[in-house]
Amino acid sequence: MTDSIKWGAFQWEGRSELWDEVLGQLENFQITECDAALSPDLGNEQRHYLAGKAASLSEFHSHLTHLREMAIQHKK
Numbered sequence: 001m002t003d004s005i006k007w008g009a010f011q012w013e014g015r016s017e018l019w020d021e022v023l024g025q026l027e028n029f030q031i032t033e034c035d036a037a038l039s040p041d042l043g044n045e046q047r048h049y050l051a052g053k054a055a056s057l058s059e060f061h062s063h064l065t066h067l068r069e070m071a072i073q074h075k076k
Helices: 017-037 044-075
Strands: none
Touching: 017 044
């Protein structure tokens, strides 16, 4: 997997407005999905589906953050 990653895409100096916005939008989407999953009007199947979406968004956020950290290490 790491052979196909273009580390340069995750290596920049200082802040990145795009990076901050992407992570922020993922976080907002996850919060929205969590709120929806907690709705008392849902059946179990709908709740499981929405909870799964929220978990996937969280994992994707963590994956992107990990890639950024690894890219910084590869830069040294």
